Amino acid sequence: xxxxxxxxxxxxSQVQSLVEKYxxxxxxxxxxxxxxxxxxxxxxxxxxxxxxxxxxVVHNVGRDKSLTHxxxxxxxxxxxxFVAPQEHIRPAYLKNKEEYLNELKSIKIKPQ
Numbered sequence: 001x002x003x004x005x006x007x008x009x010x011x012x013s014q015v016q017s018l019v020e021k022y023x024x025x026x027x028x029x030x031x032x033x034x035x036x037x038x039x040x041x042x043x044x045x046x047x048x049x050x051x052x053x054x055x056x057v058v059h060n061v062g063r064d065k066s067l068t069h070x071x072x073x074x075x076x077x078x079x080x081x082f083v084a085p086q087e088h089i090r091p092a093y094l095k096n097k098e099e100y101l102n103e104l105k106s107i108k109i110k111p112q
Contacts, residue, residue: 014108024049034071
């Protein structure tokens with residue numbers, strides 16, 4: 001006869017705290033790296049972090065939120081020129097993604 005013991009492991013709370021931590025960290029990194037006008041900064045201050053169904057969603061809710069695509073990827077001007085991209089979202093995401101994944105690997109598994 002084989003006896004099987006059920007092992008219950010709950011890591012959801014640890015993972016959730018990491019999601020919240022790195023969502024906020026990513027949001028702050030994007031704010032810090034966002035381009036600013038000389039007497040403005042509304043675009044940079046519009047970045048927020050929301051937790052939706054156990055997922056961190058970093059997005060811009062400010063008045064200038066529609067600039068994210070143009071600033072991140074660059075855009076054409078009216079006179080036929082091109083404005084170079086000012087990447088600020090992708091670098092913050094990639095940096096925090098690596099840190100998040102590394103910290104996920106170090107979660108302590110504790111039986112309940």
